[in-house]
Amino acid sequence: MRSSLVACSRSVWKGPYFVHFANLKESIASGTPIKTMARACTIMPHMIGARFMVHNGKEYLPVRVTEEMIGR
Secondary structure, eight states, rough: OOOSOOOOOOOOTTTOOOOTTTTTTHHHHHOOOOOEEEETTTOHHHHHHHOOEEEEEEEEEEEEGGGGGGGG
């Protein structure tokens, strides 16, 4: 059996999934991570340099947003 080449992406008619982080600017300036469970959130250009602690179902894993992640 061959696996699908298409990633599980969000359908076009629904549009991208955004999450508003109220303390994003303060987090980027101070370098403190933001804890979130929104794993499917679309990365926006103003999030570059932010640090997140993303929940994987068991624990929070550190993620630093880079330019290559925009739109994914």
